[in-house]
Amino acid sequence: MSTPRTFRRLAVTAAAALAAVSLLASCATQTTATDAATGGDPVEGGTLTYLEHQPHTTLYPPQAGFYPNGGIVNNITARLTWQDPESLEIEPWVATEWTVNADATEYTFELRDHVTFSDGTVVDAAAVAKNFDTYGLGNTELGLTVSEAINNYASSEVVDADTVTFRFSAPAPGFLQATSTINSGLLSPETLDRKLEEFGAGSSTEIVGSGAFVVTEEEIGTSLRLEARDDYDWAPPSFEHQGRAYLDAIDLVVAPEDSVRIGSLLAGQADVIRYVQAFDEAQVSGAGFEIIAAPTRGVNNSIGLRFTNPLLSDLKVRQALVHGVDAQEVVDTIFTENYPVATSQLASTAAGYTDESEALAFDPELSEELLDEAGWQVGADGVREKNGERLSLTVYEAKPQPLSKQTLELVSQQLAKIGVELNVKAADAGSYAADILDPLKTPLYHSMVGRADNDVIKSQYFTKNRNTLLSNDAKLDELLTAVASEPDASKRDEASAAVQDYLTEQAYVIPLFEEPQVYGAAPYVHGFATEAVARPQFYDTWLDEK
Amino acid sequence: MPYLARRVGQALVVLALAFTVTFVLLQALPGDAILIKFESPELGLSPEQIADIRASYGADVPAWQQYLHTVSGFLVGDFGYSVQYGTPVHELLAAALPETLALAGLGFLVAVLIAVSVAFLSTLAPFAWLRQALRSLPGVFVSVPVFWLGIVLIQVFSFQLKLVPVIGADPVQSLILPVLTLAIPISAPLAQVLARSIDDVALSPFVAVVRAKGAGPARVLWRDVARNALLPTITIAGVLIGELIGGAVVTETVFGRAGVGRLTEQAVANQDVAVLQAIVILAAVVFVVVNLAVDLVYPVLDPRLKRKAVAA
Numbered sequence: 001m002s003t004p005r006t007f008r009r010l011a012v013t014a015a016a017a018l019a020a021v022s023l024l025a026s027c028a029t030q031t032t033a034t035d036a037a038t039g040g041d042p043v044e045g046g047t048l049t050y051l052e053h054q055p056h057t058t059l060y061p062p063q064a065g066f067y068p069n070g071g072i073v074n075n076i077t078a079r080l081t082w083q084d085p086e087s088l089e090i091e092p093w094v095a096t097e098w099t100v101n102a103d104a105t106e107y108t109f110e111l112r113d114h115v116t117f118s119d120g121t122v123v124d125a126a127a128v129a130k131n132f133d134t135y136g137l138g139n140t141e142l143g144l145t146v147s148e149a150i151n152n153y154a155s156s157e158v159v160d161a162d163t164v165t166f167r168f169s170a171p172a173p174g175f176l177q178a179t180s181t182i183n184s185g186l187l188s189p190e191t192l193d194r195k196l197e198e199f200g201a202g203s204s205t206e207i208v209g210s211g212a213f214v215v216t217e218e219e220i221g222t223s224l225r226l227e228a229r230d231d232y233d234w235a236p237p238s239f240e241h242q243g244r245a246y247l248d249a250i251d252l253v254v255a256p257e258d259s260v261r262i263g264s265l266l267a268g269q270a271d272v273i274r275y276v277q278a279f280d281e282a283q284v285s286g287a288g289f290e291i292i293a294a295p296t297r298g299v300n301n302s303i304g305l306r307f308t309n310p311l312l313s314d315l316k317v318r319q320a321l322v323h324g325v326d327a328q329e330v331v332d333t334i335f336t337e338n339y340p341v342a343t344s345q346l347a348s349t350a351a352g353y354t355d356e357s358e359a360l361a362f363d364p365e366l367s368e369e370l371l372d373e374a375g376w377q378v379g380a381d382g383v384r385e386k387n388g389e390r391l392s393l394t395v396y397e398a399k400p401q402p403l404s405k406q407t408l409e410l411v412s413q414q415l416a417k418i419g420v421e422l423n424v425k426a427a428d429a430g431s432y433a434a435d436i437l438d439p440l441k442t443p444l445y446h447s448m449v450g451r452a453d454n455d456v457i458k459s460q461y462f463t464k465n466r467n468t469l470l471s472n473d474a475k476l477d478e479l480l481t482a483v484a485s486e487p488d489a490s491k492r493d494e495a496s497a498a499v500q501d502y503l504t505e506q507a508y509v510i511p512l513f514e515e516p517q518v519y520g521a522a523p524y525v526h527g528f529a530t531e532a533v534a535r536p537q538f539y540d541t542w543l544d545e546k
Numbered sequence: 547m548p549y550l551a552r553r554v555g556q557a558l559v560v561l562a563l564a565f566t567v568t569f570v571l572l573q574a575l576p577g578d579a580i581l582i583k584f585e586s587p588e589l590g591l592s593p594e595q596i597a598d599i600r601a602s603y604g605a606d607v608p609a610w611q612q613y614l615h616t617v618s619g620f621l622v623g624d625f626g627y628s629v630q631y632g633t634p635v636h637e638l639l640a641a642a643l644p645e646t647l648a649l650a651g652l653g654f655l656v657a658v659l660i661a662v663s664v665a666f667l668s669t670l671a672p673f674a675w676l677r678q679a680l681r682s683l684p685g686v687f688v689s690v691p692v693f694w695l696g697i698v699l700i701q702v703f704s705f706q707l708k709l710v711p712v713i714g715a716d717p718v719q720s721l722i723l724p725v726l727t728l729a730i731p732i733s734a735p736l737a738q739v740l741a742r743s744i745d746d747v748a749l750s751p752f753v754a755v756v757r758a759k760g761a762g763p764a765r766v767l768w769r770d771v772a773r774n775a776l777l778p779t780i781t782i783a784g785v786l787i788g789e790l791i792g793g794a795v796v797t798e799t800v801f802g803r804a805g806v807g808r809l810t811e812q813a814v815a816n817q818d819v820a821v822l823q824a825i826v827i828l829a830a831v832v833f834v835v836v837n838l839a840v841d842l843v844y845p846v847l848d849p850r851l852k853r854k855a856v857a858a
Binding site for chain 2: 221253
């Protein structure tokens with residue numbers, strides 16, 4: 001069933017690669033929002049049709065990292081703070097001001113007046129405390145999990161109706177940014193009494209949030225309708241636009257097939273679509289439509305080398321793999337200029353980034369030297385061998401990553417040139433989920449994670465978080481803990497740089513590119529923007545005459 | 547009546563077997579829905595949290611206990627929860643079923659219309675080349691992949707000619723292209739079998755007798771041949787219900803329609819066992835009922851079978 005489609009993709013990929021080169025030549029700027037200025041004054045009203053790639057699974061904010069979930073949660077919840085997507089500064093939103101003690105173990109927030117949930121109840125200190133008690137501690141009885149963004153949470157205290165204090169068992173410098181993420185979207189206390197299942201598909205209209213929109217209709221797995229709240233009047237004070245959203249409503253429709261999403265946009269049946277594949281970008285922009293490539297500001301799209309696998313336990317082998325992969329060729333062949341080549345394990349737009357490009361440079365000759373030194377000799381079939389064992393490794397196609405299979409196959413070709421065999425496997429979800437937890441079955445792991453805070457690197461590599469390297473390296477854990485517990489901002493950046501230096505030195509990761517979220521928008525759509533990690537933000541969006 | 551009772555008994559055995567085999571196969575697959583959804587590094591949950599989740603879904607008890615639990619649930623109409631959606635399975639099915647019934651029902655109807663038209667026209671059409679062309683249509687239809695047909699129909703009728711929208715269509719509009727997509731490949735085997743049986747019956751001696759008595763070709767075809775040629779077609783139609791379900795999976799995915807097919811695709815992708823178990827049983831029930839109906843229709847169409855049954 002996949003053959004004609006694969007062929008089509010290949011053909012289009014080739015065309016897109018050509019087009020990408022010409023695009024590179026013509027324009028080098030990257031847009032992260034549709035232009036609000038060129039369309040004149042914003043117009044209130046209208047319904048925008050937004051096409052999603054996959055159906056959402058839950059609206060419980062700590063599990064909103066999945067893009068379809070996050071896209072909804074971002075629009076139906078307000079947060080204590082707002083993170084400017086460009087400067088990454090934390091600004092007031094529902095909280096008007098806050099204080100943090102010296103070792104970042106106590107945060108006190110003053111709340112804005114007249115903020116309400118969509119059922120009319122007031123967003124007061126007690127409600128906010130309940131939100132963070134749930135997100136910080138979880139609720140086992142209800143199946144509600146702890147938010148990945150909140151570390152070391154201990155307790156809350158309602159000081160008065162407008163003041164709430166949170167305490168932590170250890171320094172938690174990432175907490176302020178955590179209050180701005182979709183994972184900390186403020187929900188009504190009653191909603192937080194629901195079981196995890198009751199946040200799932202089919203219950204969306206019952207989720208009471210605090211944002212500019214509210215879900216009013218749902219057809220499970222197919223479509224949602226979000227309507228603007230007329231009484232919404234608590235946009236972050238830094239926004240030019242205050243009051244209710246411009247749009248009356250958003251029709252969110254799930255269209256899994258790429259060609260249907262693109263075709264609907266170009267044929268005027270949809271206004272904004274998510275997940276424009278790299279090979280379709282040229283078709284969209286060529287038709288006069290806008291491509292919005294929003295950076296995800298976190299750990300780059302990269303391949304982790306699981307060093308607990310015996311084949312990868314030798315530093316020289318890992319270094320050889322790192323220098324044997326040409327990320328530039330990957331981007332030039334498969335992607336577009338919206339996918340910048342990685343210069344570190346972190347994106348250059350991420351908090352705490354430091355440039356590692358020199359130490360990570362593509363150098364196949366060096367790779368061959370390193371492998372020779374490590375005692376791996378080229379065998380009869382071109383694959384290196386040592387003591388009768390072949391240097392043959394496996395990686396699984398990662399479904400959430402764009403064009404993962406094509407990317408890994410190209411990497412495999414590159415590694416073949418230095419005598420390393422890389423088998424790219426595709427698996428059903430069950431085998432994949434089981435095998436990626438075993439370094440023997442999955443020595444290389446393709447992934448990324450977005451979050452605009454220094455903590456992001458800890459999320460990806462810490463043994464008690466995502467642990468994508470399946471690490472047993474105590475030194476790495478120690479360095480990562482420092483990032484998540486250093487209260488001083490500049491020292492935190494240093495701690496983050498130390499982690500990147502260490503990852504480079506140990507050759508634990510092959511960074512490939514800075515992964516964006518790519519949206520397509522019709523020319524008459526203005527003010528479409530994304531939050532700091534590229535989730536769609538419809539508050540400022542308005543529709544011109546078609 | 548004993549015949550009907552026997553058939554219903556058989557049907558129940560088939561359902562019980564389908565249920566058990568599905569359960570065993572789904573258990574035997576590597577991984578499970580909880581692993582897929584919650585142990586994914588993407589969520590960053592601790593092993594303790596995952597253990598809690600397992601316990602809350604009752605997935606930490608031995609398989610035979612889960613089996614008994616599931617069976618007793620099914621007997622009282624409780625199909626459990628979807629791990630992927632976090633929604634009761636009966637709610638998911640209740641939302642999906644009407645959509646799929648409309649799609650599959652209309653798809654089947656249109657398929658029959660196409661098949662009958664092609665089969666009869668290919669017998670009655672005036673020119674040999676036209677008859678030949680019509681005869682070769684089912685061969686083309688049967689080899690068209692459903693998803694490809696869907697995409698082509700969308701590209702041509704929706705995006706190029708702008709006759710029907712795919713996104714934001716009203717309920718009637720939204721059925722046109724999916725129904726065609728589903729109907730065309732299903733119509734092919736029906737048309738092939740019908741055309742073939744028309745040929746066979748047309749050669750039988752009684753037709754020669756009717757012709758000799760002076761009946762015109764149209765009367766022969768409609769009154770004498772068609773009725774006899776329908777039996778094998780109806781048998782095939784019963785079997786094609788399976789194709790309809792398979793076709794609905796692809797059609798609903800391509801068109802982004804809600805329905806059992808889409809639900810199946812999502813459930814398979816995420817190993818959502820509770821949903822799959824319910825869908826398999828639903829499909830088995832439909833299959834059994836349709837085949838039972840086909841068996842009961844036979845004697846109506848062919849009185850000889852009724853006499854045989856009475857004689858037995």
